[in-house]
Amino acid sequence: MLRVSWRSPLKSGRTRRNKAKRILLSPGRHITLQCGGYGDAQWLEREFAAAGNGRVGCGFITWSLAKQPQLLQQTLAHAPAAVMLSFGAPEPFAAAVKAAGVCLICQVQTLAHTRAAVASGADIIVAQGSEAGGHGQSRTTFTLVPEIADYLAKAAPETVLVAAGGVADGRGLAAALVLGAEGVLVGSRFMMSEEALVPAGLHEAVVRARGDATIRTTVLDVVRKLEWPPEHTGRALRNRFVDTWHGRERELGAPDTVVREFDRYTRARETGDMDNTGIFVGEAAGLLNDVRPAGDIVHDMVAQAERILTNRRALPR
Numbered sequence: 321m322l323r324v325s326w327r328s329p330l331k332s333g334r335t336r337r338n339k340a341k342r343i344l345l346s347p348g349r350h351i352t353l354q355c356g357g358y359g360d361a362q363w364l365e366r367e368f369a370a371a372g373n374g375r376v377g378c379g380f381i382t383w384s385l386a387k388q389p390q391l392l393q394q395t396l397a398h399a400p401a402a403v404m405l406s407f408g409a410p411e412p413f414a415a416a417v418k419a420a421g422v423c424l425i426c427q428v429q430t431l432a433h434t435r436a437a438v439a440s441g442a443d444i445i446v447a448q449g450s451e452a453g454g455h456g457q458s459r460t461t462f463t464l465v466p467e468i469a470d471y472l473a474k475a476a477p478e479t480v481l482v483a484a485g486g487v488a489d490g491r492g493l494a495a496a497l498v499l500g501a502e503g504v505l506v507g508s509r510f511m512m513s514e515e516a517l518v519p520a521g522l523h524e525a526v527v528r529a530r531g532d533a534t535i536r537t538t539v540l541d542v543v544r545k546l547e548w549p550p551e552h553t554g555r556a557l558r559n560r561f562v563d564t565w566h567g568r569e570r571e572l573g574a575p576d577t578v579v580r581e582f583d584r585y586t587r588a589r590e591t592g593d594m595d596n597t598g599i600f601v602g603e604a605a606g607l608l609n610d611v612r613p614a615g616d617i618v619h620d621m622v623a624q625a626e627r628i629l630t631n632r633r634a635l636p637r
């Protein structure tokens with residue numbers, strides 16, 4: 321998450337008393353979120369250790385966490401900077417996060433999700449538009465963010481709003497701030513950083529891709545036998561695997577086929593054959609033309625947004 325030292329006229333006069341928010345919104349601060357994903361106790365320990373048991377946050381896929389709720393207590397024992405809950409009702413877990421004094425982030429895709437997140441006491445709401453890489457729903461960032469900003473202004477003015485989906489440079493950051501967000505959550509751009517742990521060939525495949533080449537699909541879940549709630553699809557790169565199976569999900573899910581295809585999918589990933597495996601990436605793929613250090617990405621994104629917001633003539637053509 322990023323914050324630039326530009327004050328949105330839309331938010332002027334808002335006070336930020338909450339301690340978690342003061343930490344998040346002090347200049348130049350950000351939270352690094354590691355991903356608890358589908359849940360693995362040993363993996364969680366390894367990742368916290370790899371982060372030097374530093375102040376990192378941890379994100380969970382909420383419907384999956386419900387199958388292993390003990391992972392939340394394991395995470396809270398590390399006193400994380402934040403816990404992010406995405407893709408499912410937050411209330412079974414929100415109280416434990418709040419009771420531990422940990423910042424609660426809820427990633428939402430609709431206004432209904434926003435209401436539930438506010439009722440659960442979310443400190444930060446991430447409004448995720450369908451441009452985003454990975455799982456999500458159908459609302460776009462451009463309308464979802466201002467609608468949620470209006471709602472929060474009335475219903476929960478202390479709650480921080482962060483935009484996600486399609487932010488890959490300073491233009492996206494500036495636009496998100498103008499739409500009423502106070503920061504951004506960035507995924508695809510950081511996947512294209514030197515530090516990202518990605519399979520061989522992935523960076524090259526994304527550099528080659530334009531934004532037109534992504535699609536919302538369930539085939540990457542079907543082949544991995546992940547039972548996502550049907551309202552969620554995942555935005556991924558169209559490649560041979562996706563083009564072969566998109567629209568033929570039932571066929572792919574047939575017992576023999578799925579075993580065979582999962583094996584091929586996994587081997588392709590291991591051998592760098594990016595045409596025959598899955599690559600989650602957002603529509604921002606069309607803006608991702610290089611692989612750079614994460615620190616440079618942050619620095620340039622913030623600097624470009626500041627230039628744009630203080631001088632519209634700085635807008636690139």
Ligand SMILES: Cc1cc2nc3c(=O)[nH]c(=O)nc-3n(C[C@H](O)[C@H](O)[C@H](O)COP(=O)(O)O)c2cc1C
Pocket residue numbers: 355357379380381405406427448451452453454455484485486487505506507508509511600601602603604
């Ligand atoms: C490769 C990849 C994996 C992701 N995995 C998760 C995840 O496990 N949990 C989650 O809440 N969001 C996940 N996301 C979505 C991000 O939280 C975020 O909404 C998205 O990356 C923002 O849009 P952008 O990709 O255009 O920056 C993932 C995104 C990408 C690109």
